[in-house]
Amino acid sequence: MTSGFNTLIIFGVGVLDNGDIMYYSNTPGSVDVLAASNGSYVGGAELADKVRSFKTADGTGVNRVEICMNAQHVRELMRSPGPGATTALYRNFAALKTAWDLDAVNNDDESIYDIGSTVAFAKMLGEIGYKYTIVPYTNSRFWxxxxxxxxxxxxxxxxxxxxxxxxxxxxxxxxxxxxxxxxxxxxxxxxxxxxxxxxxxxxxxxxxxxxxxxxxxxxxxxxxxxxxxxxxxxxxxxxxxxxxxxxxxxxx
Structure with missing residues (x-):
């Protein structure tokens, strides 16, 4: 990416009800991939190498890579088992950050809008070492x-x-x-x-x-x-x- 862009946001990642993380394909010819499960990265070396190359390839100007996700299952997982460091969700996001050399998680919540779980989840990600970003289109009071x-x-x-x-x-x-x-x-x-x-x-x-x-x-x-x-x-x-x-x- 030598065209002047310095930040890339990967769309999209989703959280399953057990805390696993999926990477959902949005382009023809590619497939959905289970990216992290049971505290480990399981998305494969080829995908990890591709994502990491956004910042490491010769001539790239990219210095920040984010993953974009909706809010599905976040409210329930923040209630039980919670945001603790021993939970599958915490360990999965930690594993994905390391595997993909990620900088931030982007919240594309367009339907759930639950303040308490959103704040708890963001603070959990902050403990792991992520920054947190948002991409609103409406509901300014919530944001x-x-x-x-x-x-x-x-x-x-x-x-x-x-x-x-x-x-x-x-x-x-x-x-x-x-x-x-x-x-x-x-x-x-x-x-x-x-x-x-x-x-x-x-x-x-x-x-x-x-x-x-x-x-x-x-x-x-x-x-x-x-x-x-x-x-x-x-x-x-x-x-x-x-x-x-x-x-x-x-x-x-």
Missing amino acids: TSVTTQINSGLAQPDLLLDRVYLQCYDGGAGNDPGSWQSALGMDIVPLVWVTNDSKPSQGTTVSQARSKFASWNSRSTLAGGGYWNDYDIEKMGLSYTAYGDVLTSIFP
Whole structure:
């Protein structure tokens, strides 16, 4: 990845009801993989090598890799057996972090919105050594409460919840990063959807992305910008470099 991107978020990972971690395929030709079970990484060396290469390959500018997950089973597992270091969930996330050399876990909760379990889970991940990030598209009141509680007593650069990626496409198409920054008390990284054939109306060309990011950043200084979904760049024959240049020129 030599196109100017410095952070990659892998979509998506899911937690099973027993605390195992699945990596769910989202591209044609690939399959779902059980990534961690019973406190051990079981996803195979080929997958681990690929993920680790994002930061180690020659010429890469990537210095942070996150995994994106929904909130399925988190509430139940935080209640029983809880977030302790001896639980399968804790040990599985520790094993996955080591195997994939991960930096953060990204919360893409779009339906459950349980504050207590979200905060407990984030703090568990912090004990393992992860940072925690969120990618909201709605329900700012929930995300404000979560952000405040997770970061209570912490300050930069030691925030546990250290990044907010705001969906500014599809269900979040009308989101204003400046308004979310005011609500959360944190700088925002807005995301737009690149040109795609899944929902063409939500697609953003390179020139449109430049206009959106520049406009948002001129009104409210942002923490950066990003895109969903990089597979669409490949599928549609688009340019990683062109999309990346938008970000590096506006957010040097």
